[in-house]
Amino acid sequence: MSFEGLPKGSCAKKTSFRDSIYFWEIVRGLGVTIGHLVYNIFHTSEMPTLQYPEEKKIYSDRFRGRHRLMKREDGSPRCVACQMCATVCPADCINIDAAEHPDSEIEKFPETFVIDLLRCVYCGLCEEACPCDAIRLDTGIYEIAADSRDKFVVDKEFLLNDREHGSY
Amino acid sequence: MAKLTIDGKEIEVPDGTRLFDACTEARGRPLPHFCYHPDLPVAGVCRLCQVEIEGMPKLAIACNTIVRDGMVVHTMNERVNKANQQVLELHLINHPVDCPICDQAGECGLQDQYMEFGLYDSKVEQSDKGHKAKVKVIGPQVILDQERCVLCSRCVRFCREVTKTGELGIYDRGDRAHVDVAPGVELDNLYSLNTVDLCPVGALTSRDFRFQKRVWMLKSTEGICPGCATGCNIRIDHHGGRIFRLKPRYNPEVNGRWMCDRGRMTYKVVHDEKRLDSPLKKSGGQLAPLQWSELEGELSGMLKPGGVSLVIGSSHLALEELFLLKQLGLQVAGEDQIIGGLAESDQKDGDDLLLSSDRTPNRAGLALVGLEEMKADLLADRIKEARGTILIHGGNPAADPLLAEVLANCQHVVYIGTHVNETAQLAAYALPGASWAEKAGTFVNQDGRLQQFQSAVVCPGSAREDWRVLAEMLVLAGGEESPGNLDTLRKRVSSELFNGQEFDLNTLSALGVVPSGLAEPADPVAGGEG
Numbered sequence: 001m002s003f004e005g006l007p008k009g010s011c012a013k014k015t016s017f018r019d020s021i022y023f024w025e026i027v028r029g030l031g032v033t034i035g036h037l038v039y040n041i042f043h044t045s046e047m048p049t050l051q052y053p054e055e056k057k058i059y060s061d062r063f064r065g066r067h068r069l070m071k072r073e074d075g076s077p078r079c080v081a082c083q084m085c086a087t088v089c090p091a092d093c094i095n096i097d098a099a100e101h102p103d104s105e106i107e108k109f110p111e112t113f114v115i116d117l118l119r120c121v122y123c124g125l126c127e128e129a130c131p132c133d134a135i136r137l138d139t140g141i142y143e144i145a146a147d148s149r150d151k152f153v154v155d156k157e158f159l160l161n162d163r164e165h166g167s168y
Numbered sequence: 169m170a171k172l173t174i175d176g177k178e179i180e181v182p183d184g185t186r187l188f189d190a191c192t193e194a195r196g197r198p199l200p201h202f203c204y205h206p207d208l209p210v211a212g213v214c215r216l217c218q219v220e221i222e223g224m225p226k227l228a229i230a231c232n233t234i235v236r237d238g239m240v241v242h243t244m245n246e247r248v249n250k251a252n253q254q255v256l257e258l259h260l261i262n263h264p265v266d267c268p269i270c271d272q273a274g275e276c277g278l279q280d281q282y283m284e285f286g287l288y289d290s291k292v293e294q295s296d297k298g299h300k301a302k303v304k305v306i307g308p309q310v311i312l313d314q315e316r317c318v319l320c321s322r323c324v325r326f327c328r329e330v331t332k333t334g335e336l337g338i339y340d341r342g343d344r345a346h347v348d349v350a351p352g353v354e355l356d357n358l359y360s361l362n363t364v365d366l367c368p369v370g371a372l373t374s375r376d377f378r379f380q381k382r383v384w385m386l387k388s389t390e391g392i393c394p395g396c397a398t399g400c401n402i403r404i405d406h407h408g409g410r411i412f413r414l415k416p417r418y419n420p421e422v423n424g425r426w427m428c429d430r431g432r433m434t435y436k437v438v439h440d441e442k443r444l445d446s447p448l449k450k451s452g453g454q455l456a457p458l459q460w461s462e463l464e465g466e467l468s469g470m471l472k473p474g475g476v477s478l479v480i481g482s483s484h485l486a487l488e489e490l491f492l493l494k495q496l497g498l499q500v501a502g503e504d505q506i507i508g509g510l511a512e513s514d515q516k517d518g519d520d521l522l523l524s525s526d527r528t529p530n531r532a533g534l535a536l537v538g539l540e541e542m543k544a545d546l547l548a549d550r551i552k553e554a555r556g557t558i559l560i561h562g563g564n565p566a567a568d569p570l571l572a573e574v575l576a577n578c579q580h581v582v583y584i585g586t587h588v589n590e591t592a593q594l595a596a597y598a599l600p601g602a603s604w605a606e607k608a609g610t611f612v613n614q615d616g617r618l619q620q621f622q623s624a625v626v627c628p629g630s631a632r633e634d635w636r637v638l639a640e641m642l643v644l645a646g647g648e649e650s651p652g653n654l655d656t657l658r659k660r661v662s663s664e665l666f667n668g669q670e671f672d673l674n675t676l677s678a679l680g681v682v683p684s685g686l687a688e689p690a691d692p693v694a695g696g697e698g
Contacts, residue, residue, distance in 0.1 A: 082268030083382045098379035104303040108269040108379055130269050 059140060064124045066141035067115055068168070069135050069159040077160055079134035081110040085126035093119035094126060113156040117144050140167030172239035186210070188217055190480060191243055199243060200252055200281050202259075202368045203320035207425055209329055211321050215255050216281070217535045219243045227251050249285055256286045262298040262343065264315045272370030274383040278318070300346050300466055307335075307355030309429055310364060310372050314346040315369035323347065323363035330426070331521070333357045347371065358523060361429045365415060376433070377413045389624035390678075392611050394484065394604040395431040396518075397526035399613030399680075402427060404435070404605055404624040410437040411605055411625060419679050422617065428523050436627070437603060438481040442588045444600040445629025454597060455588070460630060464644060466597065470557040470582065471645040476501040477556035480547070482509040482563030485530035486609025487618070488654070488673075490530070490537045490659045491624075492638040495563050499647040501559075508539035510547055510565045524614055530602075533612035536665060548574045557582060561634070562601070566590035584637055597659065600631035606655055610673060614624040618673070619680035 018024075040047050050057060059065075070078040081098035115135035127136050143165050146152055154162075171180050174194035181190045192198045202214035212232040222240040227248065230241075242248060260278065267273040300314035324336045324347065335355045339348050347357055355363070364374045386405040393400040393414070400423035403415045414435050416427035421548075447463055448455040458466075458603045470476050479497035481490055497506035518525030534541065542550070548570050551558065557580045566572040567590050575581060575594045583595035592598040606627045610620050627633070635657060640651040652655035658673035671683060 080269050082273075083385075084268065084443070087382065087384065100379065107266075107303060 059142075061138075063140060063142075064122045064137040065139045065167075066117065066144055067120075067126070067135055067137050067159055068139050068162075069113065069156065070132075070136060070168075071160060077110060077113070077134065077156065079110045079113060079130075080106065080108050080132055081113075082108075082131060084129040084131060085135055088125045088129040090123060090125065091121045092117045093117075110156060113159060115154055115159065117152040117154060118149065138168055139163075141165050146167050169228065170235045170237040170239070171235070172235055172241060172356050174241045175243055176650050181235055182236070185235050187219065187228075187230040187235050187239075187241065190235050191217075191219065191230050191241065195243060199230055200256075200285065201231065202277055202318050203322060203364065205322055205325075206491060207330070208322060208325045208366075211325060214259070214318065216252060216259075218248060218251050218255070219652075220245060220248050222454060229360055252281075252285055254493060256281055257288060257291075259318045260286075260290070262300075263314065263318075264297065264302075265294070265307060266316070270313075270316065271372035271373045271378060271383070272316075272367070276370060277368030293300050303347075304348075305375070306349045306361050309360045309375055310355050311378065312347065313371050313373070314348070316369050317347050318369050319345055319347065320368060320555065321347075322366040322368070323372055326353070326359075326363055326366055327357070330362075331357045331359050336363070353695065355586050358428045358430060358519070359426060361432055362416070365425075369376065374413065379582040381407055381412045388604075389622050390417060391605065391624060392529065392530040392619045392621040393431040393434060394429060394611070395428070395434045395527065397524040397528060397531060397614035398423065398522050399529060399611055399617065399619050400427040400431055400522060401619065402431070406605075409625045411438055421679055422613065422615075422619070423522055426522060428521075430523065434481050437587070438605045440587060443603075443628050443631070444586060444588050444592060444598055445627075446600060447630070447632055448588075448592070448595075448598040450596050455592070455595075460632075463597070463599070466520075467641075468644070470559070470580075471500060471641055473500060473646070474502075475557060476559050476644070477505060478550060478558045479506045479555040480509055480558065480560045480563075480565060481507065481534065483512070483531040483534050483541065483563060484604075485533075485562040486607065487530065487533040487536065487612060488609050488657050488661055489561070489634045489638060490533055490539065491665065492635055492642065492657070494537050494539060495647060496638055496642045496645065497559075499642060499645045505554075506539060507547065508534040509563050510571065511541035511543050512563075526614060529613070530611045532614060532616055533610070544568045544570050547571060551575060551578065554578070556580065560584070560591055560595070561638075562586075564589045566594050566670055568645060586631075599637055600627070600629065601634040601637065602627045602631055606631070607635075610658075610676070613680075615682065617680040617682045618676060620673070620676050 072078050081096050085097050086094040086096055093116040095114045096110050097112045098108050101107055103108040122137065124137050169180050170183050171178065172190060174191055177194050179190065179194045181193065188199060188204055199217040199219065201217045203211045204217060210232050212229050215229060217230040218227040220242040221228050260696055263278065267279065273279065296487050302313050302315055304312040304314065306312045319338060321338060324338060327336045328334045335349050335353050335357070336347060337350065338345055340346060349642045361374055364372045385407050387407060389404045389406065391404045392401045401417040401419040403417045404411055405413045405415060414432045416425055418425050446457040447460055449458050449466065480492065480564055481493050485493070494506055512528055515525045515527055551571065551574045558578055559582050561584045566575050570593065572590055581595040582597045583591050584599045584601050585592055586601050586603045606622045608621060608623045610618050614619050642648060643650050651660055662671055662673045665681060669683065
């Protein structure tokens with residue numbers, strides 16, 4: 001690293017011994033902490049901390065949580081595998097394989113519908129692009145945790161049926 | 169010549185030109201249309217290419233009008249645009265608008281025209297639309313959806329005029345009119361998938377490509393069909409390293425705008441389960457994988473002058489590969505010991521449209537390099553005589569029972585190929601090469617036309633482009649320095665094979681070239697650059 005061009009003495013300011021041990025600065029910092037502690041003891045209702053996971057924050061209705069796939073009345077997925085969501089997805093996290101549906105009225109359905117939740121950026125473009133209202137991010141689920149990466153790659157059955165932690 | 173004014177622009181076209189083509193020339197893009205197709209007779213049924221011709225009371229369709237000297241034509245004024253919009257609205261009245269599940273979406277005439285000049289609000293409720301048959305299988309390759317049809321009759325004209333089989337027709341009248349096959353008839357000809365290309369909407373779709381991919385996700389690479397000696401120009405549509413379909417690419421000198429169904433299925437060998445994806449060595453009767461780096465030591469015995477007793481090529485290899493194979497053969501085996509390959513029997517089912525009974529894409533290339541093919545019995549004799557290593561590149565000679573028998577008695581066969589086939593099973597070493605879609609190269613078709621193809625997808629596993637394998641072998645055998653890249657190799661091929669001519673494989677025209685004096689084209693074609 002070069003210090004050329006800097007005014008003399010600008011990088012190594014001389015400090016006194018009293019300043020260099022930071023004693024008063026530490027005391028001042030602790031003062032702020034203790035001040036908050038005392039204030040919060042007497043004003044518990046104003047405390048911003050939530051007792052998660054017993055207590056949960058209420059999000060707005062427009063919050064985009066984990067995706068779900070909608071069903072038709074007969075319980076089959078509403079999705080027709082048009083791949084609009086996969087096309088519009090900026091994170092390229094949706095993967096659909098289409099297949100022939102036995103009912104010629106429906107014609108096409110997703111044989112696999114896989115979302116990689118780790119890649120997803122929760123932008124909501126997929127639900128906006130969907131012509132069938134088949135995918136929604138209105139579950140309110142934000143607790144997406146697992147102990148291995150492949151558990152974040154969720155399939156059609158999971159997206160259709162899993163309601164754990166859901167608020168819908 | 170006729171002089172006419174189109175949208176204020178004066179152009180001169182030969183007498184007898186269709187006004188449609190004159191308009192395309194003047195505007196730089198075609199008029200809206202469904203039924204007009206340059207390779208089919210004019211039907212004039214879609215009424216979309218209406219233009220205003222000064223002096224005529226009503227709008228006229230450009231496709232069925234011949235230019236006249238002094239014509240003044242308007243293609244974009246308010247009257248024409250309004251007429252087009254109304255015609256399009258009529259086309260769409262009973263259209264199901266099921267674009268999300270339609271394979272044509274993304275390359276659909278209705279979508280394009282609607283976005284270009286339609287953009288009206290539909291006056292018909294979805295529930296009021298008329299219904300016709302959907303998902304009707306009309307042949308081994310094609311599926312019909314009558315609701316989506318705009319009755320342009322292109323498919324009907326194709327079957328009547330091009331294949332002359334006439335399977336399709338338009339039945340009933342008015343809003344009941346629909347395209348169909350007659351009872352008991354199937355759309356089962358070798359060119360049936362061209363009707364899918366011709367269909368401007370999603371009425372006819374391919375059963376093979378059905379629901380495989382949305383078309384806008386596909387990337388296209390220019391290729392040459394390896395299915396027969398015609399060498400149809402094709403477009404390889406692929407996504408994520410996988411080929412989904414082959415489409416014809418326009419080349420007036422070779423295939424026009426068509427290709428056969430058999431050629432369209434040649435992509436399946438590329439993703440075959442039996443692909444050779446790693447070098448294999450036979451030990452204890454079984455083929456076991458090994459690394460490329462280990463091969464150098466393993467093959468050192470053969471990679472020296474006199475190390476190989478017979479080199480067998482194949483007419484399925486590209487020109488560049490055949491050139492290198494010959495160089496390698498000269499280095500390790502000697503001129504008399506290089507054989508072009510097994511002369512595959514003529515299939516005797518070629519037609520006068522595109523399919524050639526010669527199913528090898530580069531037999532003329534073999535002749536260009538100076539190699540000759542042999543009949544199975546003669547080749548078997550040569551193999552019997554050979555005492556040392558036999559190098560087989562491409563093809564599958566052991567598919568012939570006679571050759572399989574003699575090859576089984578050979579101790580040391582080295583095979584460079586794409587599949588674990590009969591020959592690979594008999595080989596001591598099987599080296600994985602690239603299939604036709606995974607490499608770039610040049611094929612010489614039956615007319616002597618040199619045509620180049622590009623690599624569309626990557627090789628499976630540790631397979632390599634064949635010319636790299638050959639070049640490396642040549643270096644190890646003490647031959648010429650490796651060309652390093654395809655451009656240099658092509659320069660070398662050009663200077664050796666086309667000596668004394670202004671000819672370079674690196675700057676081959678997109679339509680291909682018939683080099684003068686080198687091959688005798690069966691049907692002399694003008695326009696070559698060589």
